[in-house]
Amino acid sequence: MTANTALREADDPRSLQVRFSEDQPLQMDSGALLAPLTIAYQTYGTLNADKSNAVLICHALTGDQHVANIHPVTGKPGWWAAMVGPGRPIDTDRYFVICSNVVGGCMGSTGPASVNPATGKPYGLEMPVVTIRDMVRAQAMLIDHLGIDTLFCVAGGSMGGMQVLQWAASYPERVFSALPVATAARHSAQNIAFHEVGRQAVMADPDWRGGAYAEFGVRPVKGLAVARMAAHITYLSEGALQRKFGRKLQDRDSRTFSFDADFQIENYLRHQGSSFVDRFDANSYLYVTRACDYFDLSADYDGKLAHAFQNAVKTRFCVVSFNSDWLYTTAEARAIVHALNAATAPVSFVEIASDKGHDAFLLDEPDFMSTTRGFLEAAAKARGLRERAP
Amino acid sequence: MTANTALREADDPRSLQVRFSEDQPLQMDSGALLAPLTIAYQTYGTLNADKSNAVLICHALTGDQHVANIHPVTGKPGWWAAMVGPGRPIDTDRYFVICSNVVGGCMGSTGPASVNPATGKPYGLEMPVVTIRDMVRAQAMLIDHLGIDTLFCVAGGSMGGMQVLQWAASYPERVFSALPVATAARHSAQNIAFHEVGRQAVMADPDWRGGAYAEFGVRPVKGLAVARMAAHITYLSEGALQRKFGRKLQDRDSRTFSFDADFQIENYLRHQGSSFVDRFDANSYLYVTRACDYFDLSADYDGKLAHAFQNAVKTRFCVVSFNSDWLYTTAEARAIVHALNAATAPVSFVEIASDKGHDAFLLDEPDFMSTTRGFLEAAAKARGLRERAP
Numbered sequence: 187m188t189a190n191t192a193l194r195e196a197d198d199p200r201s202l203q204v205r206f207s208e209d210q211p212l213q214m215d216s217g218a219l220l221a222p223l224t225i226a227y228q229t230y231g232t233l234n235a236d237k238s239n240a241v242l243i244c245h246a247l248t249g250d251q252h253v254a255n256i257h258p259v260t261g262k263p264g265w266w267a268a269m270v271g272p273g274r275p276i277d278t279d280r281y282f283v284i285c286s287n288v289v290g291g292c293m294g295s296t297g298p299a300s301v302n303p304a305t306g307k308p309y310g311l312e313m314p315v316v317t318i319r320d321m322v323r324a325q326a327m328l329i330d331h332l333g334i335d336t337l338f339c340v341a342g343g344s345m346g347g348m349q350v351l352q353w354a355a356s357y358p359e360r361v362f363s364a365l366p367v368a369t370a371a372r373h374s375a376q377n378i379a380f381h382e383v384g385r386q387a388v389m390a391d392p393d394w395r396g397g398a399y400a401e402f403g404v405r406p407v408k409g410l411a412v413a414r415m416a417a418h419i420t421y422l423s424e425g426a427l428q429r430k431f432g433r434k435l436q437d438r439d440s441r442t443f444s445f446d447a448d449f450q451i452e453n454y455l456r457h458q459g460s461s462f463v464d465r466f467d468a469n470s471y472l473y474v475t476r477a478c479d480y481f482d483l484s485a486d487y488d489g490k491l492a493h494a495f496q497n498a499v500k501t502r503f504c505v506v507s508f509n510s511d512w513l514y515t516t517a518e519a520r521a522i523v524h525a526l527n528a529a530t531a532p533v534s535f536v537e538i539a540s541d542k543g544h545d546a547f548l549l550d551e552p553d554f555m556s557t558t559r560g561f562l563e564a565a566a567k568a569r570g571l572r573e574r575a576p
Numbered sequence: 577m578t579a580n581t582a583l584r585e586a587d588d589p590r591s592l593q594v595r596f597s598e599d600q601p602l603q604m605d606s607g608a609l610l611a612p613l614t615i616a617y618q619t620y621g622t623l624n625a626d627k628s629n630a631v632l633i634c635h636a637l638t639g640d641q642h643v644a645n646i647h648p649v650t651g652k653p654g655w656w657a658a659m660v661g662p663g664r665p666i667d668t669d670r671y672f673v674i675c676s677n678v679v680g681g682c683m684g685s686t687g688p689a690s691v692n693p694a695t696g697k698p699y700g701l702e703m704p705v706v707t708i709r710d711m712v713r714a715q716a717m718l719i720d721h722l723g724i725d726t727l728f729c730v731a732g733g734s735m736g737g738m739q740v741l742q743w744a745a746s747y748p749e750r751v752f753s754a755l756p757v758a759t760a761a762r763h764s765a766q767n768i769a770f771h772e773v774g775r776q777a778v779m780a781d782p783d784w785r786g787g788a789y790a791e792f793g794v795r796p797v798k799g800l801a802v803a804r805m806a807a808h809i810t811y812l813s814e815g816a817l818q819r820k821f822g823r824k825l826q827d828r829d830s831r832t833f834s835f836d837a838d839f840q841i842e843n844y845l846r847h848q849g850s851s852f853v854d855r856f857d858a859n860s861y862l863y864v865t866r867a868c869d870y871f872d873l874s875a876d877y878d879g880k881l882a883h884a885f886q887n888a889v890k891t892r893f894c895v896v897s898f899n900s901d902w903l904y905t906t907a908e909a910r911a912i913v914h915a916l917n918a919a920t921a922p923v924s925f926v927e928i929a930s931d932k933g934h935d936a937f938l939l940d941e942p943d944f945m946s947t948t949r950g951f952l953e954a955a956a957k958a959r960g961l962r963e964r965a966p
Contacts, residue, residue: 216833315833375817375841376809382842383805385835386849390798392782408780415773416806419766424902427765433872441870443606443705445775445862449869451765452772459776472835479839480831482823512814 199294218314226294244342298469384413411459423543589684608704616684634732688859774803801849813933
């Protein structure tokens, strides 16, 4: 798997693509108009006749549209294969599942690694800064393009959960049910701090070249690897790290008294960093982290989160958190639930017991799987969906 | 304040120094013999006639010997000025306070920025890897040099607390009382992970030059700044960050839709990174983080922490933690207390309520100040010390 393979996906993805014309720009929060806009996406299952069984999945920071198929760059299973597929909680025998790469990403939707048609070169930092609302606006354009009026469910974890919340705020009438997982309605100071460290690590790499690295045929792989390593620590709980690695040594009997990766945790982190750079674009990392940091849903509603959901009173919500998640804590989930309660929106709240930290939302956690299955089955009944898509 | 000013301290510090001769090498855990060994130190107050009022303070990762005087590089007050001084809890009218720069540091004790007499160039990575026990052995050599048999107290926080625990294990008969603060008896997987990110950030900087940057007249300031930023997040509690910074913008009314430091927390972190590199040596950062990571006091005692303290039954301990410290948690402090209990050593345990995270041990926290004052006054009475040093 080479870096070139990864970067080719930015402009020539092995996914479905919709290319909106110049007269259909993406209106961005920054005031910029992005055109032409391309959205790359995957679908699973079959859309039913009345187009009432569509589930939109929103991916997390460094995720992509490859939810439940083999990833074209890494060759690994899709990032939510435990959750999505035939007979899975998000059952592709019953639901039509859509996932698109976010605007600002690097897997075929317009982002900083895409060629800017105005210059013939990758956008780099000429790409306007993207917000979570921009991502959701682009998804709505895709959903329009697919001729779908109302989504049966919008689901996602982490940055994906932010998009779910934004969907409920921006297009409440189009969201029958919403499943925001392991997420928050605004990025905290600590959240911003970790992202800023990552951005500074990328920008400190001389091969970043002010974002124009592609023009020089280089990539800031060392800086991006450091960014990923720092972020990765936040995805795992202290307990999971201790249980999995503790102070175990890597393929040796004693300390080497050097700066080698003596400890398994060091080796693991280095691997996380080096494998990440093979599949992800450094500028995209800047853009998606910035989108999260800018996210504060209440800010568009006079600082009152409940007001964001004032028109979502018919949307059925299930808010999920994990008790060992210290990146987006249960306290953040409760703040969302309180706002939904205040807005009189129907909401269930489930805190899943898991020691796996933020990463738990990506794993085959039985309680999370059964919660999702139960929530969707009840919603499907309310929606009048058949047991299987025709 | 220039980088040159900072680096000059490594070989020509504005501190007292003791230079041990070639025939008095430091015997290191790696097997290396370090000679000649230089220890830079500061003292405050007056040693009494029977040399029974000496307090050894052990500094933390990036601290130094400048406990309670104006720092020669930064021009700021000493790092523990709230705790140490006339009338302070560690009262220099009563106690003779000693603090030495750790071996591996960059403020005058032998470390990677010191000139290797064998080559005439800075050691760089030719410096043997240092352990906490090595640091303590060097301190014991200094204490011998000063003609002090028994220390009235050994006190320190964070990495300084590790040295306190090592003193009690290695030289129990020389430690009348011990005050380990905000520390742990072994580095956890998460602790190691954060340090490894910092080291990788330094090593990713092309100006690191395999550790030989001094020979090239450059310094890996960008990498070291990123390392400091990542570490700094771990020193603060999530609550303190939220209260102090939240999502407040830096000198602007709205988001810039750029990668500028829009948020105060971003600006603060960048400042922490850039000011750190003016006073600290990048290779020293590698060495002191490695020393912490290698620290597991029980490993030298068949994996049984209580055995480390089996000869410290006459040493009076006060173990202090802070409830919002997520770097070295109260659970880690309890593990130390349990081991001391099992060893039948006299121990008090105080968990201080503070929302300031790990940094609290450096701050003027009233409960921490009064705890320290009370512990030392009781110990002084037991030791038969006068109210004031003669």
